[in-house]
Amino acid sequence: MTMHDDMLLLGTLGTAQHPMGPDAGEVELHAPTADLDGDGLLDTRTYATGGTLYVASDLDEDGFADHITAVEGEGGFESWQAHRGADGEVRWARTDRGSL
Numbered sequence: 001m002t003m004h005d006d007m008l009l010l011g012t013l014g015t016a017q018h019p020m021g022p023d024a025g026e027v028e029l030h031a032p033t034a035d036l037d038g039d040g041l042l043d044t045r046t047y048a049t050g051g052t053l054y055v056a057s058d059l060d061e062d063g064f065a066d067h068i069t070a071v072e073g074e075g076g077f078e079s080w081q082a083h084r085g086a087d088g089e090v091r092w093a094r095t096d097r098g099s100l
């Protein structure tokens with residue numbers, strides 16, 4: 001992970017100004033390191049910022065994350081899925097939450 005990628009994510013997530021949520025907006029995914037769906041293409045990477053670990057996946061390979069799971073230091077997690085609305089804006093819907 002490079003500092004540059006960290007700064008890109010910090011610009012969109014994990015700060016008080018931009019918490020993960022319905023209006024988090026598009027999240028660019030650079031240099032994925034894992035193949036989550038097993039199709040042979042790298043689609044997923046993790047980021048740690050502000051005490052939270054984010055697992056971000058770009059399953060349709062458009063360069064933007066489609067799924068994000070955020071795991072907090074206390075073990076709580078939330079999973080989110082991106083949807084593009086008729087207005088072209090990306091919004092995130094929480095699909096799961098719980099505790100590890």
Ligand SMILES: [Ca+2]
Nearest residue numbers: 058060062064
């Ligand atoms: Ca995508």
